[in-house]
């Protein structure tokens with residue numbers, strides 16, 4: 001069923017595993033991720049950036065596509081459709097009105113008071129409709145769509161205050177993670193993570209899941225991380241499979257033949273992540 005993230009993340013936090021958010025770009029991606037989750041009997045979060053939603057046609061297209069696939073593929077595991085890095089109240093409202101079951105309001109680039117104000121407004125609108133809300137503090141490094149930033153660690157005191165004043169369902173404290181590949185080993189602020197998890201009592205979100213070694217993933221889960229976002233790793237897998245296919249069969253022009261291997265590669269990657277994050281058989 002289509003659900004918010006609230007319950008799945010509370011369960012993950014208690015059970016010490018993490019639900020993956022896998023970003024979607026098109027039908028192939030969505031098909032691959034839903035099939036992977038169903039086969040592994042895992043809850044799953046479909047991440048949709050504003051840019052990806054626009055690429056697919058808009059928020060309504062995304063919701064109808066996911067709903068259609070869930071019927072045709074007989075998906076029984078809990079699925080959340082989540083706006084990734086929502087840039088404004090308006091963007092979150094539009095996603096919710098179209099049927100998204102979860103939103104992230106990323107006002108982390110604004111001054112703290114403004115972040116609180118915007119996040120609070122989103123929570124009021126979302127919770128009235130049973131939609132869950134993720135907020136961010138600090139800055140994730142690297143680049144995602146138009147969101148570019150250098151790394152700024154979240155301040156534990158501000159995290160506590162943001163949570164208390166807004167009533168969000170989960171928090172993404174930026175603690176050294178990066179969107180896209182890491183240059184060298186990631187240096188995550190595990191002490192801050194532990195403190196923020198303990199003081200806010202909320203499931204924490206780890207952005208920039210691509211390229212984090214398994215042992216650091218396990219450390220993060222042990223310190224309260226209940227949601228891990230993965231995007232680039234699927235993009236790399238898809239890209240590699242499609243490139244290999246076309247390199248070996250230059251005459252093929254059937255898009256299903258060309259994109260099919262990409263879809264299979266994304267599915268395999270997601271199955272790997274679900275197992276790594278401990279989410280198999282948790283649906």
Ligand code: G3H
Pocket residue numbers: 023047084085144178179180181206207208209210229230231232233
């Ligand atoms: O919000 C999306 C994620 O944080 C994705 O990060 O592309 O480095 O896996 P990634």
Ligand code: ZN
Pocket residue numbers: 085140144179207208229
């Ligand atoms: Zn992110």
